[in-house]
Structure formats: structure tokens, C-alpha cells
Amino acid sequence: MAPIALGSLSDRHVHLNGIKKPEQPQDGFGTRAVHVGSDPDPSTGAVIPAISLSTTYKQHGIGNHKGFEYSRSANPNRSALEQTLSSLESGGAYALAFASGSATTATVLQSLGHNAHIVSVNDVYGGTFRYMTRVAKENQGLETTFLDLENADEAQVNAALRHDTKLIWIESPTNPTLRLIDIPRIVGIAKAHPSHPLVLVDNTFMSPFYSSPLLQGADIVLHSLTKYVNGHSDVVMGAIILPQHHVALRDHLAFLQNSIGAVPSAYDSWLAQRGAKTLHLRMKEHGRNALLVARALEKSPYVKEVIYPGLASHPRHEVARRSLSPHAARFVQAESDHNPDGSFPYGGMVSFRISGGLEEAQRFFGATRLFTLAESLGGVESLAELPALMTHGSIPPAERAILGIGDDLIRLSVGIEEGTDLVLDVEQALRAAVEGSLRA
Ligand SMILES: Cc1ncc(COP(=O)(O)O)c(C=O)c1O
Known part of the structure; x- marks a missing residue:
């Protein structure tokens, strides 16, 4: 491979646990949307990534490969999209893409294990409500306390939290009445509670453009990419984005992403990345x-x-x-x-x-x-x-x-x-x- 010209965009990226990050934080949102995860193909010069349909990748000796073994575990188009998302969701370092927003929700909730307790905003997306109450409850004993997180005061939120509360699930604005949750307020209560629940924000309605929950202290951002990120009503897909300090959580969720296998296709990943550029x-x-x-x-x-x-x-x-x-x-x-x-x-x-x-x-x-x-x-x-x-x-x-x-x-x-x-x-x-x- 020819050496990368000094000052080229590729030159400005470093690998972080397999995820490329721009070295120049001053790059604006639109610049990151267009360039991060979209380096010209070193072998052909193609400016737009090729769609990699291969399900398996040549190894030059066992374990000696270019980062890809089998397409469920990692695929060039999915990895490229994940790079784009980890950059667009400000405060993010890692992204994992899934076959739908709902598959993303399922994987996150499965990561909590047996008999966990969570607190959720009461008018959460109907499919998320259904997964919490009819799937996770039956299959893993998940208990969910639904709370009006817009109006509940600190004492009421604390009263809903338990010693085994692992997660607070927020959507803001909510659907369809557009109630607003004050994310830093809920993060503050969560951080001060002895059970230290993680705070997840489903940022689908705002997209990474209007709201950056990770900069407000949230631990996980979730998107149904089906909506604004892809933006053209032709892809069903989801993703989570995590900040730098959650590397262990990222590894656990990446393990589940591969083990459960609810991953998006190369073509859908390519489409979503194209959508995200605008x-x-x-x-x-x-x-x-x-x-x-x-x-x-x-x-x-x-x-x-x-x-x-x-x-x-x-x-x-x-x-x-x-x-x-x-x-x-x-x-x-x-x-x-x-x-x-x-x-x-x-x-x-x-x-x-x-x-x-x-x-x-x-x-x-x-x-x-x-x-x-x-x-x-x-x-x-x-x-x-x-x-x-x-x-x-x-x-x-x-x-x-x-x-x-x-x-x-x-x-x-x-x-x-x-x-x-x-x-x-x-x-x-x-x-x-x-x-x-x-x-x-
Ligand atoms: C806020 C929100 N979260 C999650 C989802 C689920 O996403 P998907 O339809 O991609 O499974 C939706 C779908 O409408 C949604 O509106």
C-alpha cells in the first residue's frame, strides 16, 4: 500500500480499539459527517466505499488478516458506518450497529442479565415498552418501573431507584407528546445514587445533530437509524454509541452483537452511511x-x-x-x-x-x-x-x-x-x- 500523503484526511486518524477517530476535534459536524469513516479506498482510489458483500475474508495464516474474518463479527461497511456514528454522536468513542433500533434495544436489555431492575420514562416508544414488559420480563425477569421523568422531582426519582437498578431509560422528546426530560438532572440523580445505574438516552427524535446526550453525562446513546440518521425511509437499522471510558461495556455489548447476530447487512450499512453524510x-x-x-x-x-x-x-x-x-x-x-x-x-x-x-x-x-x-x-x-x-x-x-x-x-x-x-x-x-x- 502506498504511504499516505502527509496532511491527507487518513493521516489525521488514529485507531482506538479498532475504531478510527478524527484527531482534529475542531472539525465541525458537517465535516465529520462527510469524511469520518469515508477514507478513499487505498487500493482503487474510490472516494465512496465499495460495498463488501463477502461473508468471509482470506487469512494469510491463522489469525493473520486485515481485521475482518467473518461478516457477522465485522464487515467493512458496518465498521465504516460505526466510525461515522462514533464521531457524529458528540462525546462518543465507540459505536455498534444493529439490524434495527429494536434489535439494539433488545441487545442492551439482554446485557443486564437476570432479574435486573430498570427505570424508564413512562411514554417510551411502544416497541421498547413491549420489549421491556413482554419479552425481557418473561425471558430474563427484568422489572421496569415506568416514571414521568419530565415532572418527577428528585425524591420521586430516588424512590423509584433500587439497590439493583442497573439502567435509567430516557427518551427526550417523547413520542408523540414531545415531553422534555432534563437529561443532566436525571444523570445527576443517577450518579449520586448508591446503585449507580447507567443512563441511556434514545436520541432517535433529535438525531446527533440537535442533541448530544453523552456530553450531558449519559452513558449510552441509542438510535433507530431507520429515522433521521439514514433519513430516506429505505433502511431499518439501529445503533448505540458509548463514550471513551466505557470500553468494558463496549466489549460486552460487542460480544453480544456478534453472539446474538442481529447485525445489519453491508448494503444497509452503506446506505445509512451515505444518508448520514447529509x-x-x-x-x-x-x-x-x-x-x-x-x-x-x-x-x-x-x-x-x-x-x-x-x-x-x-x-x-x-x-x-x-x-x-x-x-x-x-x-x-x-x-x-x-x-x-x-x-x-x-x-x-x-x-x-x-x-x-x-x-x-x-x-x-x-x-x-x-x-x-x-x-x-x-x-x-x-x-x-x-x-x-x-x-x-x-x-x-x-x-x-x-x-x-x-x-x-x-x-x-x-x-x-x-x-x-x-x-x-x-x-x-x-x-x-x-x-x-x-x-x-
Ligand atoms: C424513539 C424510537 N426508538 C426506537 C425505535 C425502534 O426502531 P426500529 O423501528 O428501527 O426497530 C423507534 C421506532 O419507531 C423509535 O421511534
């Missing part, structure tokens, strides 16, 4: 558009309530501001001239309550031109859904009522189309949905 651009546009749509909803006579933490009127707006990653804070600052009221872009998810109920909501979905009625989120295209009957339909009605998930609650995943087109679409669909009911 994460910063997409997230800025998702945020700008979501803010435009949220403002339009706020002005609409056909809307009872808008939930978007970036709006200055949101009751926990200041928590949202404090939670911004350093790169998102710079972006928000640069946008501030456009937002004299103090509102700012804060991801692409907006929820609102339509005047009326199920009938009006159904008419709204039928009337939108650009928002497609569909589950999932985080793709370039705008989506709309009714959580009560779709993503959260498996939650019992009484529980849904406590969480505020009624038949009038609509969740939007605001895409990166022209923002003004999206606003016009929402306005005309609301008119058709609610005025239609007034005429009826």
Missing part, C-alpha cells in the same frame, strides 16, 4: 420547516393545541434550549434573526390537536397533498399519522388518556420539501377537515 443539512431544513408549520398551526382557528418545543410559547422551551448540542446551538443562534420571538428550529416532529376529533383528523389525512398518512418518521418526505390508532394503538385507552394521546392528536414528521408548500398544504387540509365538519 444529516446536518437535512436536520437544519427539518427544523426550519417544522418551525414554519408549528407557527402556522399556532395561528390556525382549526387547531386546539400545538406541541413543538422550539416554539417560544412551549412551556418547556428553556429546557429545549438548554438541551441543544453545541453545533445545534450555533445553528439556532445563526437563525435567530429570522425568529425575533425567541422560537427556534428543534427537530422535525410537530404534534397538534385538531378541532373536533377522529372524524376531523381522518378528513385531514384525506385532504393533505404533501403529507402522506404513514407511520415512521425522519425521512426527507413529510408524513402524518394518528398515534391513538396507529403507532400507539397497542397502548390501553386508559393509559393513552393519561399520556394525552387522544383521537384528536395528530403527529407530523415534517420533511425537507419547500417549507411554504408544506404550510399551504397543512392550512388547506385543516380548512377542508374542520370546515367540512361545520358544513355537515
Whole structure:
């Protein structure tokens, strides 16, 4: 192999336990998204990594190989994606990719062993709730205490923690009511408790662009890469990212990743890495558009309530501001001239309550031109859904009522189309949905 030219990007990387890290922390988010894990191929010069479909790799003598033996254990495209993710999730040093966000959740919870106790935010993603209560409970005796981590005071969080509590599971903002958990506050309580539970943050909704939980003291960040990181609604995949000091935890989880084998394919890894290269651009546009749509909803006579933490009127707006990653804070600052009221872009998810109920909501979905009625989120295209009957339909009605998930609650995943087109679409669909009911 030809020696690497001094000053080339490759020259600026070192290997850390098999994971490459950029030596130049001053490289911005967008630079890292484009370059880390994407060195030109030394044998061909290809700027974009080739897709390595081989399941096995030649050994020049037993154990003498180039870092790859068998594709479940490690694959060049998965390793490249893991390098990208460990760099993008600020504060991260190691990343492990899995076949879905749910496989990632399963592997993390399996790592806790038998009869562990965890505390979870009460409106956790439905699939995570299902795994905790119906799989991990039966198979490994996992006990989960669900708690309103947004409002619980220190005494209430401490009361939920036990001597055998191994993990606190956070999502912020939560889905679909966008409740905000103050991550440093929960980390502080966890660190002071004698059981020293790990703090995991499912950062799927914010993506590594808007929030950096590892910089706020979290131990593990989890992503459904299916959503913003891949960003094109064509890959199902998940990952965890860990900070430098959790090397033993990383080794344990890597052992489980290989042993359980719920790993992504080379092609999916390649697609997700390609998607991640534009994460910063997409997230800025998702945020700008979501803010435009949220403002339009706020002005609409056909809307009872808008939930978007970036709006200055949101009751926990200041928590949202404090939670911004350093790169998102710079972006928000640069946008501030456009937002004299103090509102700012804060991801692409907006929820609102339509005047009326199920009938009006159904008419709204039928009337939108650009928002497609569909589950999932985080793709370039705008989506709309009714959580009560779709993503959260498996939650019992009484529980849904406590969480505020009624038949009038609509969740939007605001895409990166022209923002003004999206606003016009929402306005005309609301008119058709609610005025239609007034005429009826
Ligand atoms: C917040 C969150 N976490 C985890 C998951 C699970 O990810 P996947 O669908 O990739 O298994 C989802 C899926 O919607 C999610 O919204």
C-alpha cells in the first residue's frame, strides 16, 4: 500500500480499539459527517466505499488478516458506518450497529442479565415498552418501573431507584407528546445514587445533530437509524454509541452483537452511511420547516393545541434550549434573526390537536397533498399519522388518556420539501377537515 500523503484526511486518524477517530476535534459536524469513516479506498482510489458483500475474508495464516474474518463479527461497511456514528454522536468513542433500533434495544436489555431492575420514562416508544414488559420480563425477569421523568422531582426519582437498578431509560422528546426530560438532572440523580445505574438516552427524535446526550453525562446513546440518521425511509437499522471510558461495556455489548447476530447487512450499512453524510443539512431544513408549520398551526382557528418545543410559547422551551448540542446551538443562534420571538428550529416532529376529533383528523389525512398518512418518521418526505390508532394503538385507552394521546392528536414528521408548500398544504387540509365538519 502506498504511504499516505502527509496532511491527507487518513493521516489525521488514529485507531482506538479498532475504531478510527478524527484527531482534529475542531472539525465541525458537517465535516465529520462527510469524511469520518469515508477514507478513499487505498487500493482503487474510490472516494465512496465499495460495498463488501463477502461473508468471509482470506487469512494469510491463522489469525493473520486485515481485521475482518467473518461478516457477522465485522464487515467493512458496518465498521465504516460505526466510525461515522462514533464521531457524529458528540462525546462518543465507540459505536455498534444493529439490524434495527429494536434489535439494539433488545441487545442492551439482554446485557443486564437476570432479574435486573430498570427505570424508564413512562411514554417510551411502544416497541421498547413491549420489549421491556413482554419479552425481557418473561425471558430474563427484568422489572421496569415506568416514571414521568419530565415532572418527577428528585425524591420521586430516588424512590423509584433500587439497590439493583442497573439502567435509567430516557427518551427526550417523547413520542408523540414531545415531553422534555432534563437529561443532566436525571444523570445527576443517577450518579449520586448508591446503585449507580447507567443512563441511556434514545436520541432517535433529535438525531446527533440537535442533541448530544453523552456530553450531558449519559452513558449510552441509542438510535433507530431507520429515522433521521439514514433519513430516506429505505433502511431499518439501529445503533448505540458509548463514550471513551466505557470500553468494558463496549466489549460486552460487542460480544453480544456478534453472539446474538442481529447485525445489519453491508448494503444497509452503506446506505445509512451515505444518508448520514447529509444529516446536518437535512436536520437544519427539518427544523426550519417544522418551525414554519408549528407557527402556522399556532395561528390556525382549526387547531386546539400545538406541541413543538422550539416554539417560544412551549412551556418547556428553556429546557429545549438548554438541551441543544453545541453545533445545534450555533445553528439556532445563526437563525435567530429570522425568529425575533425567541422560537427556534428543534427537530422535525410537530404534534397538534385538531378541532373536533377522529372524524376531523381522518378528513385531514384525506385532504393533505404533501403529507402522506404513514407511520415512521425522519425521512426527507413529510408524513402524518394518528398515534391513538396507529403507532400507539397497542397502548390501553386508559393509559393513552393519561399520556394525552387522544383521537384528536395528530403527529407530523415534517420533511425537507419547500417549507411554504408544506404550510399551504397543512392550512388547506385543516380548512377542508374542520370546515367540512361545520358544513355537515
Ligand atoms: C424513539 C424510537 N426508538 C426506537 C425505535 C425502534 O426502531 P426500529 O423501528 O428501527 O426497530 C423507534 C421506532 O419507531 C423509535 O421511534
